[in-house]
Amino acid sequence: MPRASLADEAYAEVHAAIVEGRLQAGTAVTEGEFAEMLGMSRTPVRQVLTRLELEGYLERDSRGRLLVHALMPDELEEMFLVRALLEGFGARLAAERISEPELERLEELLVIDLEAGRRNRVDELATINAEFHGLIMRASRNRALVEVADDLAQRVFGLNAFAVGTPTDVRQFVDEHALMVRLLRGGEAKAVEALVHKHLGTARDLLVEGLHASAPGLPASPSSDDGRAPAEVATRLKARSRVGGG
Protein backbone atom coordinates (compact mmCIF):
# COMPACT_ATOMS: atom_id res chain seq x y z
CA MET A 1 0.00 0.00 0.00
CA PRO A 2 1.94 3.05 -1.23
CA ARG A 3 -0.27 5.40 0.74
CA ALA A 4 0.49 3.74 4.06
CA SER A 5 4.22 3.79 3.41
CA LEU A 6 4.18 7.49 2.53
CA ALA A 7 2.46 8.18 5.86
CA ASP A 8 5.01 5.94 7.59
CA GLU A 9 7.89 7.89 6.07
CA ALA A 10 6.29 11.18 7.02
CA TYR A 11 5.75 9.87 10.55
CA ALA A 12 9.40 8.81 10.88
CA GLU A 13 10.59 12.20 9.68
CA VAL A 14 8.37 14.29 11.97
CA HIS A 15 9.03 12.00 14.95
CA ALA A 16 12.80 12.25 14.39
CA ALA A 17 12.54 16.03 14.08
CA ILE A 18 10.82 16.24 17.48
CA VAL A 19 13.16 13.76 19.20
CA GLU A 20 16.28 15.44 17.78
CA GLY A 21 15.07 18.91 18.62
CA ARG A 22 14.77 20.21 15.04
CA LEU A 23 11.15 20.91 15.89
CA GLN A 24 11.22 22.63 19.23
CA ALA A 25 8.74 22.37 22.05
CA GLY A 26 5.91 24.84 21.72
CA THR A 27 6.14 25.07 17.92
CA ALA A 28 2.69 25.39 16.33
CA VAL A 29 1.90 22.58 13.92
CA THR A 30 -0.55 22.80 11.03
CA GLU A 31 -1.54 20.23 8.46
CA GLY A 32 -1.05 22.62 5.55
CA GLU A 33 2.43 23.75 6.53
CA PHE A 34 3.57 20.22 7.22
CA ALA A 35 2.15 18.94 3.95
CA GLU A 36 4.11 21.64 2.15
CA MET A 37 7.36 20.95 4.03
CA LEU A 38 7.09 17.19 3.54
CA GLY A 39 6.02 17.59 -0.08
CA MET A 40 2.85 15.52 0.14
CA SER A 41 -0.91 15.88 0.30
CA ARG A 42 -2.76 16.55 3.52
CA THR A 43 -4.28 13.09 3.93
CA PRO A 44 -1.14 11.22 5.02
CA VAL A 45 -0.05 14.27 7.03
CA ARG A 46 -3.35 14.22 8.93
CA GLN A 47 -2.75 10.56 9.83
CA VAL A 48 0.74 11.40 11.05
CA LEU A 49 -0.46 14.29 13.21
CA THR A 50 -3.28 12.19 14.69
CA ARG A 51 -0.78 9.50 15.60
CA LEU A 52 1.72 11.91 17.15
CA GLU A 53 -1.05 13.53 19.16
CA LEU A 54 -2.20 10.13 20.45
CA GLU A 55 1.38 9.36 21.38
CA GLY A 56 1.71 12.61 23.28
CA TYR A 57 4.43 14.18 21.11
CA LEU A 58 1.91 16.83 20.07
CA GLU A 59 -0.70 18.46 22.25
CA ARG A 60 -3.52 20.95 21.86
CA ASP A 61 -3.52 24.26 23.63
CA SER A 62 -6.65 25.83 25.13
CA ARG A 63 -7.62 27.17 21.69
CA GLY A 64 -7.31 23.78 20.03
CA ARG A 65 -4.07 24.53 18.21
CA LEU A 66 -1.65 21.66 17.84
CA LEU A 67 1.80 22.26 19.38
CA VAL A 68 4.94 20.24 19.93
CA HIS A 69 4.64 19.00 23.51
CA ALA A 70 6.86 20.72 26.08
CA LEU A 71 8.19 18.48 28.80
CA MET A 72 7.87 19.89 32.34
CA PRO A 73 9.85 18.82 35.43
CA ASP A 74 6.92 16.95 36.99
CA GLU A 75 6.28 14.96 33.82
CA LEU A 76 9.99 14.25 33.50
CA GLU A 77 10.00 12.81 37.04
CA GLU A 78 6.97 10.67 36.21
CA MET A 79 8.72 9.33 33.12
CA PHE A 80 11.86 8.53 35.03
CA LEU A 81 9.95 6.59 37.67
CA VAL A 82 8.52 4.39 34.93
CA ARG A 83 11.87 4.18 33.10
CA ALA A 84 13.58 3.07 36.30
CA LEU A 85 10.97 0.34 36.82
CA LEU A 86 11.17 -0.85 33.21
CA GLU A 87 14.92 -0.60 32.69
CA GLY A 88 15.72 -2.01 36.14
CA PHE A 89 13.50 -5.00 35.40
CA GLY A 90 15.02 -5.31 31.90
CA ALA A 91 18.55 -5.34 33.33
CA ARG A 92 17.53 -7.94 35.90
CA LEU A 93 16.24 -10.22 33.11
CA ALA A 94 19.28 -9.43 30.96
CA ALA A 95 21.63 -10.61 33.72
CA GLU A 96 20.22 -14.09 33.15
CA ARG A 97 19.71 -13.98 29.38
CA ILE A 98 22.41 -11.82 27.80
CA SER A 99 24.60 -13.52 25.18
CA GLU A 100 28.41 -13.39 24.90
CA PRO A 101 28.41 -11.25 21.69
CA GLU A 102 26.12 -8.75 23.42
CA LEU A 103 28.46 -8.55 26.42
CA GLU A 104 31.37 -7.99 24.06
CA ARG A 105 29.54 -5.16 22.28
CA LEU A 106 28.81 -3.55 25.66
CA GLU A 107 32.51 -3.75 26.51
CA GLU A 108 33.36 -2.10 23.17
CA LEU A 109 30.90 0.67 23.94
CA LEU A 110 32.59 1.20 27.31
CA VAL A 111 35.87 1.99 25.57
CA ILE A 112 34.17 4.48 23.24
CA ASP A 113 32.27 5.85 26.24
CA LEU A 114 35.51 6.51 28.18
CA GLU A 115 37.08 8.25 25.23
CA ALA A 116 34.04 10.46 24.58
CA GLY A 117 33.88 11.22 28.32
CA ARG A 118 37.55 12.21 28.37
CA ARG A 119 36.99 14.63 25.48
CA ASN A 120 33.68 15.72 27.02
CA ARG A 121 31.79 15.06 23.77
CA VAL A 122 28.28 15.28 25.20
CA ASP A 123 26.57 14.56 21.87
CA GLU A 124 28.55 11.34 21.38
CA LEU A 125 27.95 10.33 24.99
CA ALA A 126 24.19 10.65 24.48
CA THR A 127 24.26 8.47 21.36
CA ILE A 128 26.48 5.80 22.95
CA ASN A 129 24.28 5.91 26.05
CA ALA A 130 21.17 5.22 23.96
CA GLU A 131 22.81 2.21 22.30
CA PHE A 132 24.17 0.93 25.61
CA HIS A 133 20.83 1.00 27.43
CA GLY A 134 18.95 -0.20 24.35
CA LEU A 135 21.23 -3.21 24.05
CA ILE A 136 20.68 -4.17 27.70
CA MET A 137 16.92 -3.88 27.23
CA ARG A 138 16.96 -6.11 24.14
CA ALA A 139 18.96 -8.67 26.11
CA SER A 140 15.92 -8.97 28.42
CA ARG A 141 14.24 -10.91 25.56
CA ASN A 142 10.92 -9.29 26.49
CA ARG A 143 9.74 -7.62 23.26
CA ALA A 144 6.87 -5.76 24.90
CA LEU A 145 9.28 -4.34 27.47
CA VAL A 146 11.77 -3.25 24.79
CA GLU A 147 9.04 -1.47 22.89
CA VAL A 148 7.66 0.58 25.78
CA ALA A 149 11.10 1.32 27.26
CA ASP A 150 12.36 2.50 23.84
CA ASP A 151 9.39 4.79 23.52
CA LEU A 152 10.04 6.39 26.92
CA ALA A 153 13.78 6.69 26.31
CA GLN A 154 13.11 8.47 22.98
CA ARG A 155 10.86 10.98 24.66
CA VAL A 156 13.75 12.19 26.79
CA PHE A 157 16.58 11.60 24.31
CA GLY A 158 16.72 15.26 23.33
CA LEU A 159 17.27 16.20 26.96
CA ASN A 160 20.92 15.40 27.39
CA ALA A 161 21.93 14.68 31.00
CA PHE A 162 25.57 14.70 29.93
CA ALA A 163 25.22 18.29 28.75
CA VAL A 164 23.70 19.39 32.05
CA GLY A 165 26.06 17.42 34.30
CA THR A 166 29.51 18.44 35.49
CA PRO A 167 32.60 16.46 34.39
CA THR A 168 32.30 14.60 37.73
CA ASP A 169 28.74 13.56 36.86
CA VAL A 170 29.86 12.42 33.42
CA ARG A 171 32.66 10.32 34.96
CA GLN A 172 30.15 8.80 37.36
CA PHE A 173 27.83 7.81 34.46
CA VAL A 174 30.69 6.17 32.62
CA ASP A 175 31.91 4.36 35.78
CA GLU A 176 28.40 3.08 36.41
CA HIS A 177 28.18 1.77 32.84
CA ALA A 178 31.39 -0.20 33.47
CA LEU A 179 30.01 -1.62 36.72
CA MET A 180 26.76 -2.54 34.94
CA VAL A 181 28.65 -4.63 32.39
CA ARG A 182 30.57 -6.43 35.18
CA LEU A 183 27.34 -7.21 37.04
CA LEU A 184 25.67 -8.44 33.84
CA ARG A 185 28.65 -10.66 33.13
CA GLY A 186 28.48 -12.03 36.65
CA GLY A 187 24.74 -12.67 36.35
CA GLU A 188 24.05 -10.48 39.38
CA ALA A 189 20.44 -9.71 38.63
CA LYS A 190 19.40 -7.90 41.81
CA ALA A 191 22.55 -5.78 42.00
CA VAL A 192 22.30 -4.64 38.38
CA GLU A 193 18.65 -3.70 38.87
CA ALA A 194 19.55 -1.57 41.90
CA LEU A 195 22.38 0.07 39.96
CA VAL A 196 20.07 0.97 37.04
CA HIS A 197 17.65 2.57 39.52
CA LYS A 198 20.48 4.66 41.01
CA HIS A 199 21.89 5.53 37.56
CA LEU A 200 18.57 6.78 36.20
CA GLY A 201 17.92 8.59 39.49
CA THR A 202 21.09 10.62 38.92
CA ALA A 203 20.13 11.37 35.31
CA ARG A 204 16.65 12.44 36.45
CA ASP A 205 18.00 14.78 39.15
CA LEU A 206 20.37 16.44 36.69
CA LEU A 207 17.66 16.94 34.07
CA VAL A 208 15.12 18.28 36.56
CA GLU A 209 17.77 20.59 37.99
CA GLY A 210 18.58 21.68 34.43
CA LEU A 211 14.91 22.42 33.74
CA HIS A 212 14.63 24.56 36.86
CA ALA A 213 17.92 26.33 36.22
CA SER A 214 16.87 27.25 32.69
CA ALA A 215 13.42 28.36 33.87
CA PRO A 216 13.67 29.77 37.40
CA GLY A 217 9.98 30.63 37.51
CA LEU A 218 8.83 27.02 37.32
CA PRO A 219 6.80 25.81 40.27
CA ALA A 220 8.39 22.97 42.25
CA SER A 221 5.64 20.52 41.36
CA PRO A 222 2.84 21.99 39.28
CA SER A 223 -0.53 20.27 39.42
CA SER A 224 -0.83 17.67 36.73
CA ASP A 225 -3.44 19.33 34.58
CA ASP A 226 -2.35 22.90 34.12
CA GLY A 227 1.40 22.56 34.31
CA ARG A 228 1.94 23.56 30.70
CA ALA A 229 5.13 25.26 29.71
CA PRO A 230 5.07 28.69 28.19
CA ALA A 231 6.75 28.19 24.84
CA GLU A 232 9.70 30.44 25.59
CA VAL A 233 10.61 28.46 28.70
CA ALA A 234 10.72 25.27 26.71
CA THR A 235 12.73 26.93 23.99
CA ARG A 236 15.36 28.18 26.44
CA LEU A 237 15.53 24.71 27.93
CA LYS A 238 16.12 23.19 24.52
CA ALA A 239 18.78 25.74 23.70
CA ARG A 240 20.57 24.77 26.89
CA SER A 241 20.40 21.03 26.89
CA ARG A 242 19.51 19.66 23.49
CA VAL A 243 22.01 17.40 21.84
CA GLY A 244 24.10 19.70 19.68
CA GLY A 245 23.56 19.49 15.97
CA GLY A 246 27.15 18.79 15.03
Add this chain to the structure above:
Amino acid sequence: MSPQSGSTASGHHPLRRVARPEPLAQQAYERIRRELMGGPEMGSADRLVEQELAERLAMSRTPVREALHRLALMGYIEPSPAGGYVTRRFAARDVREHYDLRELLEPQGAALAARRDPEAIERALATPVIAQRDQSDLGNARFHTAVAELSGNRALARVVATIARRLASLRIHAQGDEEEQRRLAVGHDAVVEAIRSREPEAAARAMTEHLAFARDLLLKRLAQAGNGAEAASGTADERRSAS
Protein backbone atom coordinates in the same frame (compact mmCIF):
# COMPACT_ATOMS: atom_id res chain seq x y z
CA MET B 1 -8.13 33.80 13.96
CA SER B 2 -4.61 33.10 15.10
CA PRO B 3 -2.38 35.20 12.88
CA GLN B 4 0.86 34.42 14.74
CA SER B 5 0.82 30.74 13.98
CA GLY B 6 0.58 28.35 11.11
CA SER B 7 -0.40 30.98 8.59
CA THR B 8 1.87 30.27 5.62
CA ALA B 9 -0.21 27.61 3.94
CA SER B 10 -3.56 27.77 5.67
CA GLY B 11 -3.89 31.46 6.49
CA HIS B 12 -6.40 32.06 3.71
CA HIS B 13 -8.93 29.67 5.26
CA PRO B 14 -11.51 31.43 7.42
CA LEU B 15 -11.79 28.34 9.65
CA ARG B 16 -9.09 26.48 11.47
CA ARG B 17 -8.61 22.99 10.08
CA VAL B 18 -8.70 20.44 12.87
CA ALA B 19 -6.98 17.12 12.24
CA ARG B 20 -9.49 14.78 13.92
CA PRO B 21 -11.32 11.78 12.51
CA GLU B 22 -14.54 12.67 10.71
CA PRO B 23 -17.69 11.81 12.69
CA LEU B 24 -18.39 8.85 10.36
CA ALA B 25 -14.90 7.50 10.92
CA GLN B 26 -15.44 7.92 14.66
CA GLN B 27 -18.68 5.92 14.40
CA ALA B 28 -16.93 3.22 12.41
CA TYR B 29 -14.14 3.15 14.99
CA GLU B 30 -16.53 2.64 17.91
CA ARG B 31 -18.61 -0.01 16.14
CA ILE B 32 -15.67 -2.07 14.92
CA ARG B 33 -14.09 -1.86 18.37
CA ARG B 34 -17.27 -3.15 19.99
CA GLU B 35 -17.43 -6.01 17.52
CA LEU B 36 -13.82 -6.87 18.24
CA MET B 37 -14.58 -7.06 21.96
CA GLY B 38 -17.77 -9.03 21.52
CA GLY B 39 -16.69 -11.85 19.22
CA PRO B 40 -16.53 -15.45 20.41
CA GLU B 41 -13.12 -16.54 19.12
CA MET B 42 -9.88 -16.17 21.00
CA GLY B 43 -6.36 -16.41 19.63
CA SER B 44 -7.48 -16.46 16.03
CA ALA B 45 -6.14 -13.94 13.57
CA ASP B 46 -9.21 -12.67 11.75
CA ARG B 47 -8.76 -10.49 8.72
CA LEU B 48 -10.56 -7.17 8.76
CA VAL B 49 -11.73 -6.59 5.22
CA GLU B 50 -12.45 -2.95 4.42
CA GLN B 51 -15.11 -3.71 1.83
CA GLU B 52 -17.04 -6.14 4.05
CA LEU B 53 -16.94 -3.77 7.02
CA ALA B 54 -18.10 -0.89 4.82
CA GLU B 55 -21.10 -2.93 3.66
CA ARG B 56 -21.98 -4.12 7.15
CA LEU B 57 -21.73 -0.60 8.62
CA ALA B 58 -23.51 0.89 5.60
CA MET B 59 -20.88 3.50 4.89
CA SER B 60 -18.23 4.16 2.29
CA ARG B 61 -14.73 2.70 2.54
CA THR B 62 -13.04 5.99 3.41
CA PRO B 63 -14.27 6.29 7.02
CA VAL B 64 -13.76 2.54 7.50
CA ARG B 65 -10.18 2.86 6.31
CA GLU B 66 -9.59 5.75 8.70
CA ALA B 67 -11.17 3.80 11.56
CA LEU B 68 -8.97 0.76 10.89
CA HIS B 69 -5.89 2.95 10.78
CA ARG B 70 -6.81 4.45 14.14
CA LEU B 71 -7.61 1.06 15.69
CA ALA B 72 -4.16 -0.12 14.64
CA LEU B 73 -2.52 2.96 16.14
CA MET B 74 -4.31 2.29 19.40
CA GLY B 75 -3.12 -1.29 19.37
CA TYR B 76 -6.48 -3.05 19.03
CA ILE B 77 -5.53 -4.59 15.68
CA GLU B 78 -2.30 -4.87 13.74
CA PRO B 79 -1.17 -4.44 10.13
CA SER B 80 -0.94 -7.70 8.22
CA PRO B 81 2.17 -8.44 6.14
CA ALA B 82 -0.25 -9.32 3.32
CA GLY B 83 -1.79 -5.83 3.51
CA GLY B 84 -4.79 -4.66 5.49
CA TYR B 85 -5.27 -5.50 9.13
CA VAL B 86 -5.84 -8.54 11.33
CA THR B 87 -6.99 -8.87 14.93
CA ARG B 88 -4.05 -9.10 17.29
CA ARG B 89 -2.85 -12.62 17.81
CA PHE B 90 -1.40 -13.67 21.14
CA ALA B 91 0.81 -16.64 21.84
CA ALA B 92 1.73 -17.76 25.35
CA ARG B 93 4.99 -15.84 25.12
CA ASP B 94 3.17 -12.58 24.34
CA VAL B 95 0.88 -13.10 27.30
CA ARG B 96 3.83 -13.72 29.62
CA GLU B 97 5.72 -10.68 28.32
CA HIS B 98 2.76 -8.37 28.70
CA TYR B 99 1.83 -9.73 32.13
CA ASP B 100 5.44 -9.31 33.33
CA LEU B 101 5.06 -5.65 32.42
CA ARG B 102 1.64 -5.34 34.00
CA GLU B 103 2.82 -6.94 37.24
CA LEU B 104 5.72 -4.51 37.29
CA LEU B 105 3.71 -1.34 36.67
CA GLU B 106 0.12 -1.78 37.79
CA PRO B 107 0.71 -2.63 41.49
CA GLN B 108 2.88 0.52 41.65
CA GLY B 109 0.08 2.45 40.00
CA ALA B 110 -2.48 1.12 42.49
CA ALA B 111 -0.19 2.00 45.42
CA LEU B 112 0.31 5.54 44.09
CA ALA B 113 -3.45 5.84 43.57
CA ALA B 114 -4.03 4.92 47.24
CA ARG B 115 -1.71 7.78 48.24
CA ARG B 116 -3.68 10.47 46.39
CA ASP B 117 -5.78 12.90 48.37
CA PRO B 118 -9.21 11.57 49.45
CA GLU B 119 -11.21 13.87 47.17
CA ALA B 120 -9.27 12.81 44.08
CA ILE B 121 -9.79 9.18 45.06
CA GLU B 122 -13.53 9.57 45.68
CA ARG B 123 -13.99 11.47 42.44
CA ALA B 124 -12.19 8.80 40.42
CA LEU B 125 -13.92 5.88 42.11
CA ALA B 126 -17.30 7.51 41.46
CA THR B 127 -16.77 7.70 37.69
CA PRO B 128 -18.87 5.19 35.70
CA VAL B 129 -15.73 3.39 34.47
CA ILE B 130 -15.11 2.18 38.01
CA ALA B 131 -18.46 2.57 39.81
CA GLN B 132 -20.52 0.62 37.26
CA ARG B 133 -18.34 -2.49 37.65
CA ASP B 134 -18.63 -3.12 33.91
CA GLN B 135 -17.31 -6.65 33.44
CA SER B 136 -17.01 -6.54 29.66
CA ASP B 137 -13.53 -6.67 28.16
CA LEU B 138 -13.71 -3.04 27.16
CA GLY B 139 -14.86 -2.24 30.71
CA ASN B 140 -11.91 -4.19 32.05
CA ALA B 141 -9.40 -2.31 29.90
CA ARG B 142 -10.96 0.95 31.02
CA PHE B 143 -10.87 -0.08 34.68
CA HIS B 144 -7.14 -0.80 34.58
CA THR B 145 -6.50 2.44 32.70
CA ALA B 146 -8.57 4.43 35.20
CA VAL B 147 -6.63 3.03 38.18
CA ALA B 148 -3.34 3.83 36.42
CA GLU B 149 -4.59 7.36 35.71
CA LEU B 150 -5.52 7.79 39.36
CA SER B 151 -1.84 7.16 40.17
CA GLY B 152 -1.18 10.68 38.88
CA ASN B 153 1.78 9.40 36.84
CA ARG B 154 0.94 10.13 33.21
CA ALA B 155 3.77 8.05 31.76
CA LEU B 156 2.64 5.04 33.77
CA ALA B 157 -0.98 5.58 32.72
CA ARG B 158 -0.01 5.75 29.05
CA VAL B 159 1.92 2.48 29.14
CA VAL B 160 -0.79 0.68 31.12
CA ALA B 161 -3.48 1.94 28.73
CA THR B 162 -1.51 0.71 25.72
CA ILE B 163 -1.09 -2.76 27.20
CA ALA B 164 -4.71 -2.97 28.38
CA ARG B 165 -6.01 -2.11 24.89
CA ARG B 166 -3.84 -4.71 23.24
CA LEU B 167 -4.87 -7.43 25.66
CA ALA B 168 -8.56 -6.56 25.34
CA SER B 169 -8.71 -8.70 22.18
CA LEU B 170 -7.93 -11.76 24.34
CA ARG B 171 -11.43 -11.32 25.76
CA ILE B 172 -10.57 -12.62 29.15
CA HIS B 173 -13.99 -11.64 30.51
CA ALA B 174 -16.23 -12.68 27.62
CA GLN B 175 -14.53 -16.08 27.56
CA GLY B 176 -14.78 -16.74 31.27
CA ASP B 177 -17.22 -19.12 32.97
CA GLU B 178 -19.31 -17.81 35.86
CA GLU B 179 -16.76 -18.60 38.56
CA GLU B 180 -13.89 -17.03 36.59
CA GLN B 181 -15.90 -13.90 35.92
CA ARG B 182 -16.82 -13.68 39.59
CA ARG B 183 -13.18 -13.94 40.65
CA LEU B 184 -12.10 -11.27 38.14
CA ALA B 185 -14.81 -8.94 39.48
CA VAL B 186 -13.79 -9.67 43.10
CA GLY B 187 -10.22 -8.80 42.12
CA HIS B 188 -11.29 -5.38 40.87
CA ASP B 189 -13.36 -4.78 44.00
CA ALA B 190 -10.38 -5.61 46.23
CA VAL B 191 -8.22 -3.06 44.38
CA VAL B 192 -10.95 -0.41 44.66
CA GLU B 193 -11.51 -1.05 48.38
CA ALA B 194 -7.80 -0.82 49.20
CA ILE B 195 -7.52 2.46 47.27
CA ARG B 196 -10.66 3.81 48.95
CA SER B 197 -9.25 3.03 52.40
CA ARG B 198 -5.93 4.54 51.25
CA GLU B 199 -3.75 1.52 51.92
CA PRO B 200 -0.97 1.51 49.31
CA GLU B 201 0.52 -1.88 50.19
CA ALA B 202 -2.89 -3.55 50.21
CA ALA B 203 -3.75 -1.92 46.87
CA ALA B 204 -0.50 -3.14 45.29
CA ARG B 205 -1.03 -6.64 46.70
CA ALA B 206 -4.63 -6.79 45.48
CA MET B 207 -3.53 -5.74 41.99
CA THR B 208 -0.68 -8.28 41.98
CA GLU B 209 -3.05 -11.09 42.96
CA HIS B 210 -5.66 -10.05 40.40
CA LEU B 211 -3.08 -9.96 37.59
CA ALA B 212 -1.56 -13.29 38.62
CA PHE B 213 -5.02 -14.87 38.47
CA ALA B 214 -5.71 -13.31 35.05
CA ARG B 215 -2.32 -14.42 33.70
CA ASP B 216 -2.83 -18.03 34.80
CA LEU B 217 -6.33 -18.02 33.37
CA LEU B 218 -5.15 -16.76 29.97
CA LEU B 219 -2.23 -19.19 29.79
CA LYS B 220 -4.51 -22.08 30.75
CA ARG B 221 -6.97 -21.13 28.01
CA LEU B 222 -4.26 -20.72 25.39
CA ALA B 223 -2.92 -24.16 26.28
CA GLN B 224 -6.43 -25.61 25.95
CA ALA B 225 -6.94 -23.86 22.61
CA GLY B 226 -3.90 -25.73 21.29
CA ASN B 227 -1.64 -22.70 21.16
CA GLY B 228 0.17 -23.91 24.23
CA ALA B 229 3.04 -25.67 22.48
CA GLU B 230 4.92 -22.42 22.66
CA ALA B 231 4.44 -22.19 26.40
CA ALA B 232 6.80 -25.12 26.89
CA SER B 233 9.35 -23.96 24.34
CA GLY B 234 9.21 -20.33 25.46
CA THR B 235 12.63 -20.21 27.03
CA ALA B 236 14.37 -21.72 24.03
CA ASP B 237 12.43 -19.36 21.82
CA GLU B 238 13.59 -16.40 23.86
CA ARG B 239 17.25 -17.48 23.59
CA ARG B 240 16.99 -17.99 19.84
CA SER B 241 15.93 -14.43 19.29
CA ALA B 242 19.28 -13.23 20.63
CA SER B 243 21.28 -11.55 17.95
